[in-house]
Amino acid sequence: xxxxxxxxxxxxxxxxxxxxxxxxxxxxxxxxxxxxxxxxxxxxxxxxxxxxxxxxxxxxxxxxxxxxxxxxxxxxxxxxxxxxxxxxxxxxxxxxxxxxxxxxxxxxxxxxxxxxxxxxxxxxxxxxxxxxxxxxxxxxxxxxxxxxxxxxxxxxxxxxxxxxxxxxxxxxxxxxxxxxxxxxxxxxxxxxxxxxxxxxxxxxxxxxxxxxxxxxxxxxxxxxxxxxxxxxxxxxxxxxxxxxxxxxxxxxxxxxxxxxxxxxxxx
Amino acid sequence: xxxxxxxxxxxxxxxxxxxxxxxxxxxxxxxxxxxxxxxxxxxxxxxxxxxxxxxxxxxxxxxxxxxxxxxxxxxxxxxxxxxxxxxxxxxxxxxxxxxxxxxxxxxxxxxxxxxxxxxxxxxxxxxxxxxxxxxxxxxxxxxxxxxxxxxxxxxxxxxxxxxxxxxxxxxxxxxxxxxxxxxxxxxxxxxxxxxxxxxxxxxxxxxxxxxxxxxxxxxxxxxxxxxxxxxxxxxxxxxxxxxxxxxxxxxxxxxxxxxxxxxxxxxxxxxxxxxxxxxxxxxxxxxxxxxxxxxxxxxxxxxxxxxxxxxxxxxxxxxxxxxxxxxxxxxxxxxxxxxxxxxxxxxxxxxxxxxxxxxxxxxxxxxx
Ligand SMILES: Cc1cc2nc3c(=O)[nH]c(=O)nc-3n(C[C@H](O)[C@H](O)[C@H](O)COP(=O)(O)OP(=O)(O)OC[C@H]3O[C@@H](n4cnc5c(N)ncnc54)[C@H](O)[C@@H]3O)c2cc1C
Numbered sequence: 001x002x003x004x005x006x007x008x009x010x011x012x013x014x015x016x017x018x019x020x021x022x023x024x025x026x027x028x029x030x031x032x033x034x035x036x037x038x039x040x041x042x043x044x045x046x047x048x049x050x051x052x053x054x055x056x057x058x059x060x061x062x063x064x065x066x067x068x069x070x071x072x073x074x075x076x077x078x079x080x081x082x083x084x085x086x087x088x089x090x091x092x093x094x095x096x097x098x099x100x101x102x103x104x105x106x107x108x109x110x111x112x113x114x115x116x117x118x119x120x121x122x123x124x125x126x127x128x129x130x131x132x133x134x135x136x137x138x139x140x141x142x143x144x145x146x147x148x149x150x151x152x153x154x155x156x157x158x159x160x161x162x163x164x165x166x167x168x169x170x171x172x173x174x175x176x177x178x179x180x181x182x183x184x185x186x187x188x189x190x191x192x193x194x195x196x197x198x199x200x201x202x203x204x205x206x207x208x209x210x211x212x213x214x215x216x217x218x219x220x221x222x223x224x225x226x227x228x229x230x231x232x233x234x235x236x237x238x239x240x241x242x243x244x245x246x247x248x249x250x251x252x253x254x255x256x257x258x259x260x261x262x263x264x265x266x267x
Numbered sequence: 268x269x270x271x272x273x274x275x276x277x278x279x280x281x282x283x284x285x286x287x288x289x290x291x292x293x294x295x296x297x298x299x300x301x302x303x304x305x306x307x308x309x310x311x312x313x314x315x316x317x318x319x320x321x322x323x324x325x326x327x328x329x330x331x332x333x334x335x336x337x338x339x340x341x342x343x344x345x346x347x348x349x350x351x352x353x354x355x356x357x358x359x360x361x362x363x364x365x366x367x368x369x370x371x372x373x374x375x376x377x378x379x380x381x382x383x384x385x386x387x388x389x390x391x392x393x394x395x396x397x398x399x400x401x402x403x404x405x406x407x408x409x410x411x412x413x414x415x416x417x418x419x420x421x422x423x424x425x426x427x428x429x430x431x432x433x434x435x436x437x438x439x440x441x442x443x444x445x446x447x448x449x450x451x452x453x454x455x456x457x458x459x460x461x462x463x464x465x466x467x468x469x470x471x472x473x474x475x476x477x478x479x480x481x482x483x484x485x486x487x488x489x490x491x492x493x494x495x496x497x498x499x500x501x502x503x504x505x506x507x508x509x510x511x512x513x514x515x516x517x518x519x520x521x522x523x524x525x526x527x528x529x530x531x532x533x534x535x536x537x538x539x540x541x542x543x544x545x546x547x548x549x550x551x552x553x554x555x556x557x558x559x560x561x562x563x564x565x566x567x568x569x570x571x572x573x574x575x576x577x578x579x580x581x582x583x584x585x586x587x588x589x590x591x592x593x594x595x596x597x598x599x600x601x602x603x604x605x606x607x608x609x610x611x612x613x614x615x616x617x618x619x620x621x622x623x624x625x626x627x628x629x630x631x632x633x634x635x
Binding site: 014127128162167227228229249 | 288349352353356376377378380381383384385387388389391392393394395396397412415416417418432436437438439440441442443444445446447448449450451491492493494495496497498499500504538557562563570571580582591592593594600605606607608609610611612613614615618619622623625626627629630631
C-alpha cells in the first residue's frame with residue numbers, strides 16, 4: 001500500500017513576525033518550520049507503516065527549493081520517499097490552485113485501492129484548512145477531516161472525527177484522504193540512523209513540465225493565474241488605543257477599578 | 268446548459284448555509300443571516316437560508332426569516348439527517364448550479380470547514396476561510412479601512428464594483444488581508460462562530476419568509492463513507508460566545524492551577540459570567556478545549572473580558588480584542604495584553620484576583 005503525506009514548510013508565526021512596508025509578510029526574514037498539523041499526519045502514516053511494513057510512505061510538498069530541508073527531516077523521521085513539486089509557474093497559488101497541482105502530482109504517483117492520502121488539518125500561515133478537502137474532491141475520493149483516531153485493520157479503515165460537541169465514528173473506503181489534528185498523536189523525533197540515512201533515500205523534484213501531461217495542468221490552471229481568489233489589500237491589524245494602567249495592586253486599586261466600571265456603566 | 272462558474276453575470280442573491288445538528292440550528296446560521304442581510308440590502312437582492320436535514324421542523328425554518336432570510340430552501344432526505352461530506356456536497360452543489368447565488372456564506376464550524384472547500388472545489392470557484400469582515404459596498408469598505416487599517420484610504424485607488432471584499436487575518440493574525448474572487452461565482456466565504464453579531468429577531472420578517480422545499484436527488488451510493496455513530500460529549504459545553512462576561516486564565520495560574528481556576532470561577536460567578544482560558548492552559552490539560560479563547564479557540568465579544576495571567580499573544584488577542592471592556596491582571600507590566608486592555612493592574616493574580624472579586628461583590632451587595 002501507498003501512503004502519501006502532504007506537508008508544508010511555513011514561516012514560524014508563533015514568534016515575532018516580519019512585516020514589510022507594503023503590508024506583506026517578509027518571508028525571507030523569518031524562520032521556517034514544518035507545519036505542526038502535518039507532522040501529526042506524518043506520524044499517523046508512520047504508525048500504519050510500523051504495523052504494515054510493506055506500506056510505503058511518500059512525503060509530498062509544493063514549495064520553493066529550500067523546502068528540501070523539511071522533506072529530508074521527514075525522511076529522517078521514517079518516510080520512504082520524498083517528492084517536491086517546485087516550479088516558478090506554481091508560485092502565488094491560492095488553495096484552489098495549490099490543490100490542483102498537488103492533485104496532479106498524486107495522480108501521477110498513482111492511487112489504488114488501499115492507499116491513503118494524509119494532510120494536516122491546516123497550515124499556520126493561512127489557517128484555511130481548505131487544501132485537503134479540495135484535493136479529495138479533485139481526486140474524487142472520500143475525505144474525513146479533523147481526525148483524532150485511526151484504526152486500520154485488514155484493509156478496513158475506521159476513523160474518529162472531532163466535532164465541537166463530541167465526535168463521529170466513520171468507516172471510510174480507500175483510497176481516501178484524511179486531515180489530522182494535534183490530538184491524534186505525538187510526532188516522533190528523527191532517529192540518528194534516520195538522519196544518517198535520509199540523504200540516501202529517493203528524493204525527486206517535479207517541475208511544471210513533469211506535471212503538464214496531466215490534462216488539468218496548464219499555465220492557466222496553476223499558480224497565481226489558476227487562483228480564483230486574489231489578495232485585494234493587506235494591512236497590519238489595528239492597534240487599540242492605550243487604556244488606563246491603574247496604580248498599585250491592592251484593595252484600594254480594586255475598589256478604584258470597580259468605581260471606574262460603575263461610572264462607565266460597565267457593571 | 269452546463270454550469271459555468273465564470274459566467275458571473277448569471278449569478279444573483281446571497282445564500283447562507285444554516286447548519287443543524289440533531290434538528291437544532293446552530294447560532295452561526297443566525298449570525299451569518301444577520302450579516303448576509305446587510306450584503307443583500309446593499310446589492311438589492313434576495314437573502315436565502317439553506318437548510319439540510321431530515322424531517323425539518325418548519326418553525327425552525329420560519330425562524331430563519333426572523334434573522335433576515337427572505338427565502339429558505341429546505342432540503343429533506345433521510346440521508347441528510349446527519350452530516351456527511353458527500354451527501355451534503357451533492358445536494359448543495361445541485362442547488363447552487365440550478366439557482367446560481369452570487370455569494371455563499373458558511374459557518375466555519377468543524378463541519379462547515381469540511382463542507383466549504385469540497386463544495387467550492389466542485390463548483391470551481393474560490394473560497395475565503397475564516398473571514399472577520401465582509402463588504403460589497405466600496406464606500407463602506409473604505410470606512411472600515413479608515414478605522415481599522417494603516418491604509419491611506421483617500422490616496423488609494425479602489426475599483427468601483429460590488430464584488431465581495433472579504434477580510435480575514437493571515438499569518439496567525441499578524442496581518443489582515445482582504446480577499447476578492449472577481450471572476451468566479453459564487454463568491455464563497457466561511458466565517459468563524461461568534462465573529463458576526465446576531466441581529467434582534469424580527470417577528471414581522473419571519474412571517475413573510477418563503478419556505479421552499481427542494482426536490483432532493485440523493486441515494487446511498489452517492490455517499491462513500493459509513494457513519495457508524497455520533498457521540499455527544501457528556502459534559503455540557505461552556506457557552507463562551509454567548510457570554511456577556513468572560514473571566515479567562517493563562518499560564519500565570521501554573522504556580523497553583525487549582526487555586527487559579529477557583530479564583531476565576533469565583534470572579535465569574537460574581538459577575539455572572541463564564542471561565543475562559545488561553546491555549547497554554549488548555550494544552551497543559553488544566554481545562555477542556557471548549558474554554559479556549561483565540562485564533563484556534565472561540566471568538567468572544569464580551570461586555571467584560573478579564574485576563575488573569577495571560578501574556579496577550581496575538582493568537583489570543585484575535586479571539587477577545589473586540590470585547591467592550593478588557594481588564595488585565597499580569598505580573599509583568601510590559602505584557603502585550605496591556606496594549607489592548609481598557610484597565611490594567613500590574614500584580615499577582617493570586618492576590619489581586621480575590622481582592623477584585625471581593626470589591627465587585629461588595630459593590631453588587633450595595634445595590635440590592
Ligand atoms: C497557530 C497557533 C494558534 C494559536 N491559537 C491560540 C488560541 O486560540 N488561543 C490562545 O490563547 N493561544 C493560542 N496560541 C498560543 C499563543 O501563541 C500563546 O502561546 C498563548 O496564548 C500563551 O498563553 P498564556 O498567555 O496563558 O501564557 P504565557 O504567554 O506564558 O503568559 C503567561 C503570563 O502570565 C503572567 N504571570 C505569571 N504568573 C503570574 C501571576 N502570579 N500573576 C499574574 N500574572 C502572572 C506572565 O507575566 C505572563 O505574561 C496559538 C499559537 C499558534 C502558533
